[in-house]
Amino acid sequence: MKLEINNLSKTYSNGVQALKNVSLTIEKGMFGLLGQNGAGKSTLMRTIATLQDPDTGEIDFNGINVLKNPEALRKTLGYLPQEFGVYPNVTAEELLTHIADMKGIVHKGERKDTVAALLQKVNLYDVRTKKLDGYSGGMKQRFGIAQALLGNPQLIIVDEPTAGLDPMERNRFYNLLSELGENAVVILSTHIVEDVSTLCTDMAIIGNGKVVLTGKPDEVQxxxxxxxxxxxxxxxxxxxxxxxxxxxxxxxxxxxxxxxxxxxxxxxxxxxxxxxxxxxxxxxxxxxx
CATH class of the missing domain: 3.30.70 (Alpha-Beta Plaits)
Known part of the structure; x- marks a missing residue:
């Protein structure tokens, strides 16, 4: 299981060059992408997640040409963007059930069990019937984590996932990500160094749209x-x-x-x-x- 990124570049219409010939090889496990806000992390994550096209370059995941066949990648992708919205007047259980249905979990019993298990994992089961507009920022973030994990994705991208989480929630999330990294490629994009040093076996530092360093966290230090x-x-x-x-x-x-x-x-x-x-x-x- 491997994600290969080759010579990816992206310049926006305002002239900002967000990515400059980015190349990375990311294998199964936890991979940390570390960089300041504006370094190009979110642009890279959105491009891998098929939400925007690069100007040049290639992305391959397990034999899937991501840029030519985005639908195939989406079937095995779990994505938590830095900012995401929710429908305010539905409950967490209702919305997660709807998303599960869209992801192809159509059997009613399986869908119900999957939704319940995920809400337990992110510590939202007790408030599963509460409308999402009554959730705190941290609770909405945990809901976002739950939807990203639907369908047992093989490629999981989480962009600044611990923003808004208190220390106990961060701990729970660390444990969950570590568990997921045993069977999937998990990319953690963050500017929080502790997140990478705590969780990741491999990492890269990105700055000004370029990869400036790659390696294992302990070797880097x-x-x-x-x-x-x-x-x-x-x-x-x-x-x-x-x-x-x-x-x-x-x-x-x-x-x-x-x-x-x-x-x-x-x-x-x-x-x-x-x-x-x-x-x-x-x-x-x-x-x-």
Missing amino acids: EVMRDKLYEVPIHKEQLTEYQEKYNVISQRFFSGKLMITVLADELPAGEFDAKSPSLEDAYFKILSES
């Missing part, structure tokens, strides 16, 4: 071992340190500004060595971009 150092400073000193060192990130800690510096050896001063994280690697890529 290990490249920076013995090259990271941090020190607390007063915020007024930031410019001075930025001029003197390669500062890749900064955060407030106990009232002081904690900066992380990339260097081949321990800098002079009160720096401490820092164990690398995927977030450090991400910040390094962003600073270089």
Whole structure:
């Protein structure tokens, strides 16, 4: 089971080049696509999901030429876009049943069991008869997750899926995605580094429409071992340190500004060595971009 993307490019009518010769090979399991808002992630996800055509390039999934035969891909696709709407005056159970019917689950008993099981998985079963306009943002997001999983899709795309979820709901979603990744290609598009480091076995970082790095999260961060150092400073000193060192990130800690510096050896001063994280690697890529 494999998704292959070759030399995908897309320029919008306003002149924005959203994708620039993007090539990726994504196999079964959890794949993280990491990048800032506006990096091109959503454009890539919409293109894979056959919602828009690229200017150039090819996409193949398990022998399906996605651009020439989008209907075949849609039969095995589960998609949760970054923003999606719901019919406000129907219940979660009613709408999910309707979507299940459209996805080809026509046997009444099977459809009922499938809908109930999915609502249980996303923790909405107890409010299944409540109209969707009464749902909170997080509840609507969980409903979106449920509809994406209908029909046991082999390719699942989730775009910024944990937005609006509280920590407990995020945890539940992490577990669900991990389980799905055992039998499907699951693409997690996000700007949240923790989502990728927690869930994904492989990843790519995209910036300005281009793939700037691919690899396994632990390998990506290990490249920076013995090259990271941090020190607390007063915020007024930031410019001075930025001029003197390669500062890749900064955060407030106990009232002081904690900066992380990339260097081949321990800098002079009160720096401490820092164990690398995927977030450090991400910040390094962003600073270089």
